Amino acid sequence: MVELRVHGVSGAEPTAILDQAPVRQVAGDASGGFHRADRPDDNPDGRTLEAYRWGDLPSGTVARTLSLVLLLPFMLSNLAVWMRPTARREGAWVTSLCRLLALDLTVLYVVSVAGVALDLLAWRCLGAARCRGPFDEVSGLDGRQVGLRLAVLSLLPVAAVAFLRLLGTRRPRPTGTSLWVVEPLVGRLRAIHVAAALAMLDLILLAARVSVGATVVTALLLTLSVAVLLACAGLLVVPGLLDRAAMRERVTRTAETLRAVAVGLTGATLAAIVLDERAWPSAAALPGYDTIATWALLAEMILLVSLSALALWHRNPGDRHRALSRGLGAAVVAAFAVGLAGAFSANLVYQSGNLLDGYRGDGGPPVPYQWTLLSFFMHVTVGVLVCVALTRLSRRRRRRAAASVTARDFPTVPPQGAGRLREVTRAVARARFVEWVGLLAVAWATLTMIGLLAGLLRLVDLTPDELATRFFRLPVGVVDMGLALGSYSATAAVVALLLGGVFAYRTPWFRRHVGILWDLGTFWPRAAHPFAPPSYADRAVPELAHRITQLTERYDGVLLCGHSHGSALLALAVLRLPPHVRARVALLTYGSPLDRLYARIFPAYLNEEVLRQVGERIDWRWLNLWRDTDPIGGWIFAAHRPGDPPPDPTDPAGRVDRRLRDPSDLLPAPGERCPPPVRGHHPGESDPEFRAAVDELRARIQGFP
Template sequence: MDDTPHHQRSGRHDVVELRVHGVSGARPEQVLGLAHVRQVAGDDSGGFHRAAETEDAERDGVTLEAYRWGDLPSGTVARTLSLVFLLPFMLSNVAVWMRPTDRRSGAGVTVLCRLLALNLTVVYVVSIGGVALDLLAWRCLGAARCRGPFDTMAGLDGREVGPRLAVLALLPIAAVAFLRLLGTRRPRPAGNPLWAVEPMVGRLRAVHVAAALAVLNLMLLVARTAGGATASTTVLLTLSAAVLPVCAGLLAVPGLLDRAATMRMVTRTASAVGAVAVALSVATLVAVALDERPWPSSDGLPGYDEVASWALLTQMTLLVALSGLVLGHHGRGDRRNALPQGLGAAVVAAIAVGLGSAFAANLVYQSGNLLGGYRGDGGPPLPYQWTLLAFFVHVIAGVVLCGGLTLLSRRRRWRAAAAITARDFPTVGPEGAERLRQVTRAVARARFAEWLGLLAITYAALSGIGLATSLLRLTDLAPDQLAWRVLGLPAGAVGMGLALGSYLVAAVLVALILGGVFAYRTAWFRRHVGILWDLGTFWPRAAHPFAPPSYADRAVPELADRIIHLTERHDGVLLCGHSHGSVLLALAVLRLPPRVRQRVVLLTYGSPLDRLYARLFPAYLNETVLRTVGDRVEWRWLNLWRDTDPVGGWIFAPHRPGDPPPDPADPAGRVDRRLRDPQGLLPPPGERRPPPVRGHHPGESDPDFRAAMSELARRLRL
């Protein structure tokens, strides 16, 4: 590539139009509208592309360039599938970034989210321990009731209980190591990372590993002491139990992990706790393997039900506390719907907890049924029966709520949409009536996003279902027994609910796996579900260290460096960001030095900056931050939006027909430009089809887009 500035070669004003796509993961040929492109910077995961030598490299005197970042969150099929298994951890990590702006409430939300993330690790280890220790070591190899070859696995069937437990305890340890391995895979790091919290991941990792090993030790030692305690087992049990409150304490003190003044002390403490947990695990395995005393006789591993019950009860208690804190927050609400700030934290945490506990319960439940280890002894452990039943009830309640809210809001959404289309198309003949109804329906569907806040409040309140089922578990009754005694329901009804809950969890897992594969292989599918992966892996790991790493640590600095490079070799840069690409560009603008900002203009379209990000992450992407972005580019910023777009929207003012004019003294009032969608109801002359409804689709070739770019180019050249 010839790096000589274009204006020195041609004598003309030289401008580069840098386009950044959204979550669709579009190919650079699609972003640029060219048949052939070549990569000029970056690599296969995230690269900058321009027209090939055989293509016209300029349009309207502007050189086109595209930044493709779509493979950073996923990349390969294996990487995408790993996101499925890390989904609960990823969601718990997103929740911590949704805290409200109020310092006290925000600190409380951060602490509760981190404790919930720690509890997810504990529940994960307890479920793996349920398969390895309770099902395989105790039931299958002890009572020899499992299907082969698991009743004689690795020759352990002839061993004593202690050695069997010690050997199979290596499976949960390997599972934790596997999670750690998945969490350390990341895009190539940039030299100037965006987020300052990534060094905290090491401290979080030490805390989570220590808690995981401590819980594993407790499962072994509680089972061993059920037949009588010795001095060594008592000491090990006491020390292992003490590790858990220390781990929780490191997370529970507000700001302790984040404060620079205590960073070295916390790092050393977390490392020391992790080392102690490893030493206790080695001592526990040796003590259990060498203890020749007889073990108590029971259907399941002694004490396992109690450990699982308290892990799940703690999880539900933390979730209810988080929901109560958010719903009771009286700070400034959403400026449109007056919703409590930080509401997204409770909702996303509830989804993370629901998926995590359901995956854990179904792993134990289905493994036992598959191996035949739960025959004749009352079924799977009671905590998991209640968890699967709670998941089934929760999903049914969620479906009913979504359906009810859809019907409840339909009339109001349709009324608002009809008012919008009536202003856009005041005179419609009979031939356009049906098309008008279709457009009104598209606007009404897009406006459902305005009602998500009410749905979120109700969903957050549903966390009480999980707490109630956890408390019912303390009755030591199975769900069918309690239903028969209290409600008089036959056991088959509750058993059907458990089976349906188990199949529902399996269906969710299969759907997520297929979604991960199709999101990688199919652009259409990725455009609709990719926002989950891209939003989840956008935020860094500030709660769960085993969550997927943040790709923004590479994408945003890489964008900023490229913009700086382009301004050094060209007269200016037109930044064009669609959907999530507008978020990446907004953050990149905040990193630009003053000399570069003067030669940059910004165009966003289909942008979720205000409609989603400012609402979900009020402490980090709020109106103040957005106004700072405008100030950095000296308000050379235009935002194009459509009423048919369910994701993007206006940032500062809608400017719909009939709205009051913006304040001329406020430059933010000139940023947003509403695009009528579609352009018309009837087919243009010579066409057979009417103009399409664009919705959230990009529109780089649309006349409105080109007009906005021409206006920004003129501002840049002044």
């Protein structure tokens, strides 16, 4: 018998997973491999331990982990598309809105880089204003024709798109394996996003050129650029168009044609503005750029509010997880993606202008970015206040529920155990905060109105200074302070993410608590944004299924033990196993978030129906261990708490879950000085309850009841 253990997001070392040293790798590579003890202990029961370590698949090196910070808004927008609700019609529209929003993030990225390269450097620093040296004489372009300056510095946004393309490239495939599946949508999405990015760059250049009058050439190029943008959006907005097998070849050819047309348009646009010898307007800012940036930011907020409204409108009364199963998870994660992308873009333009001193004397940075920084600061402030308020308001109910749990677990408490009982009750109360995630999602989704309101105010040509002085009678310094705070908040977010990426890679404790963002965000394949980090599940899941198949050919049975996120990898691997392999496999999950988190956040993909399929395929040789003190894991089908009604005896799913009392006792055992610890989300492979579950499942594989 082989006991195959798969760790969670903590990224534990094989020696810790196996509790043996030294270990040797028997399959896989350095990023994801299978390990066994070099000199395994004697196992009279015939059990062989093996560990699958996948912790380096999401990140790997420090440099790659830091690159995830730059791709974080794209990663979140891609994660949102997998949070679609269960209803087919609403789910299809949520998918379309998420893909449109992801496309707008790419457009906004190009607009912000163009704001630095074209508006700040080419137009202001080399023309209307004089920036700090050496940026007032960039590559000898000072005094050159405006069209030539714009054309040369347009290479910066093009290089920025190529840089994103490079960061989103998958690492080389491991040698000797063909298990790494290609994500089917990435090629089509990448062609669409590249075409839209180049078309937006052309639109910025042509809008500035036609501000003094359009020629036949510039009018034609402008029309074609708008047509390419609309065609890219059209391919994404039609529900299911990108996913239909019958349309796959046609959509691929269309997307690649759009990309080729966009490349040709960009070359023609650069040539047109260089060869056009007409005079340019003497404006302080690049003509048309302010309007384009406004609509790019406003489109984000319109899509985000539409996504939130669709999720709130959707009803599914029979679902246990009503709030998040309506798709609110998609709206919340998309709100984070939009907020971070807007803040990063606005801060890039704002801080670049301050660094180069290119915004003096003309009203400051572009107005849409002023509103974005202010709304980001307001959103963060209000969001923190809402989280604090919800935490305090829910504390009494959580403690009351926790007290009922500990009262049933420890009905008789000696006087010396009263303090310990209070500690355990607090641990259970903290773990139950996840039950309030749905209400928090509703509150956070409604905060998207802040960004929409800021965009509408800019649309009516109302600046933050005018709003403060005309309507609220506030001094202008208040607006400047708000802009500075918004910029500092965005900078602090970037610094915190960079430090988090370093510590998540180097510090196991930090990775265990924060690394879930990276591991969960890169778990799902790229179905919305092609520049998101590559998925690791399309390697890990087939690799696990292949290894399980190999082991069943050499051993009598394989017991799969998955902790935390490892339980999700194993559950998906079970769905890929052929029938003759499933007959010799059993599953043990512990600290599993399959129902408590994943079924709520991803209701269309990891719902109860899918989980029942997992149990049916292995003939319900499945046990799930959970604790009330665990803030992440929980039961999957039935809680089995003391006092709960017994499940249906005819339903095999009711026998999957096993609740563990945590801690095992309040007082130290005889001869011990310290009481048993609160295990919480700790794996606990050496606990007696875990070993008992292993023995039971081994007996089931061998055909014993």
